[in-house]
Amino acid sequence: MAEQVLLTGASGFIAKHVALRLLNAGYDVRGTLRRLDRADEVRAALAPHLGDRAGTLSFVQADLEADAGWTEAMAGVAALVHTASPFPVAQPRDANLLIRPAVEGTRRVLKAAQAAGLKRVVLTSSTAAVINDGKPNTLQDEADWCDVTLPETTAYAKSKTLAERSAWEYARASGLALTTINPGLVLGPPLDEHYGTSLYLVERILKGRDPMLPAIGFPIVDVRDVAEMHLRALQRPATEGRRYIAAAGTLAMVDIGLVLKAAYPVRRIPTRVAPNLLLRALALVDPGVRAILPKLGHLDRVSNARAVQEMGMEFVAPKAALLASADWLVKHGRIWA
Template sequence: MARVLVTGGTGFIAAHVIRVLLAAGHTVRASLRDRARAGALHALLAAAGTEPGDRLTFAIADLERDAGWAEASAGMDHVLHVASPFPAGVPTNPDELIRPAVDGTLRVLRAARDAGVRRVVVTSSFAAIGYGQDRRKTYFDERDWTRPEGRDVQPYMKSKTLAERAAWDFIAHAGGTMELVTVNPVGVFGPALGPDLSTSVSLIKAMLDGAIPACPRLYFGVVDVRDVAELHLKAMTNPAAAGERFLATAGDCLSMQQVAQCLRAHLGHEAARVPRFELPDPLVRLAALAMPMARAAVPQLGIVRNASSAKARRLLGWTPRPAEEAILASAESLIRLGLVKG
């Protein structure tokens, strides 16, 4: 069994990754920015039915500072670098996202190399693969890279692209014998374990709350967080994963309206506030004059970007749940946690 550092331990993906690692018998050290968050992580794991005992410890480290990363990495066999900022809106200053993502990734990699870590798995994103491209291109795999200068590339997409590029460059020139794998999920849904929601799950909450009166013509890939966590475990342990990128998706894109239809079809009265209609593009552009979230949607209207998980299925034996199951798991967890408006 391995000793594994997981960065950003209380994050949506990270908590599920820690759950999977513990279930597989590994020992986990979770990095936190504040030791007071340790109780929150224990609560998240308890919600998932996991009692870590003494196999979970903590290290205090911040992606924006050097302090703490050497101690966090000491004695570790592997590092799963999951932490990265992902805001709901578009920041005024893109560097608010880009600098922590890039510099933080390099801090983690340097500390891991110096500690003799064998393999680092970085949680990247489809955001580093499918944007800034010719709009006629509708299917992507791990050979594709987002072009940061593209017109539809927003700060989050740029941050993930530049951070992953920096990681591969570091391994090529300064990584020594340490191995790197990246996991590139599309939109990550699935069961929330607590009230601090990811951006993707927050979208489901907004639909259930009636905060979205009609669906803009947006399309996105879907994958369940439990499957993303399993893919991290396979990427960490399988010799065939070394030096590879792996897209994580349950299948082709869903439109926002299809997500709404899925919720209404399965949740009955709980979905009474879910939008029924698609919003014409001109109305979204009009709303963008006053609403930052609508402004962020405008460059993506009507664009379909499908992705293939064939590589992860073939090399690692990974089999994700259907997209609809991930969507419903998000909704059901929000209802169970009492986070949907009454």
């Protein structure tokens, strides 16, 4: 009988790819959804990619902000993959709108896992929980943590950092065997048109919404590599108690523009760096611009050495992940060719 894995937030961009990897590896997957009417959406996204020997897929209703459903969700599962977490398009004025559900939701899920006698947990965190803005433009790794006390730390970074720290504290106290996967900016092809906010950056640049690009850069990873790391974490007991950065390298925004302009030369894609003063003015009316102000002048860089050495990962290059995103958006009519 196949082992069953509980996958939280199963309708998410990353989670659908994780579900696909798990199913094709022979695991049975039980996905949590806030609304069960999204179950058919997830099934339809996965169905074209499932092999003949895939495991079975089922769903249960459960919400990070409520206790109901989690006891039933955990019944009979061998492992938990916790991907569910809020991801905003723009930073909220009240940071607690992100922090509270992320931290309390993580605690709620881990508590239910412990109560069910479950031991193995893989949690999706973020490089936002790794990158310390007090050390800009330096190569950072799993030993680093975001400093939530810095005034420039965003609400999203605080939410991911505090949620992950809470998970490690709970795991140490309860004996849960925890592994965290910390992805950078997740690009690559979605499995359907419900991909949340992860590809909005690429969509925005392809649409030429901005005449210039901010002087910032992100660690980038392909969603298929993120999913593979979740699978390898489950399959390798040696990963227990470890953090793993999921990133193939860093691209500056202007380099993202140049790559996309080369691929789509007729599109009005920006390729110049915007003056910081202009961005600060735009931030007064555009929440999306306001969200990146603390990162101006930063080229965030992280090391993937641990994932390469301990998991055997061979990452899709950042440029290839970016172009896979853009090609999907154009092919599926999200961007007119």
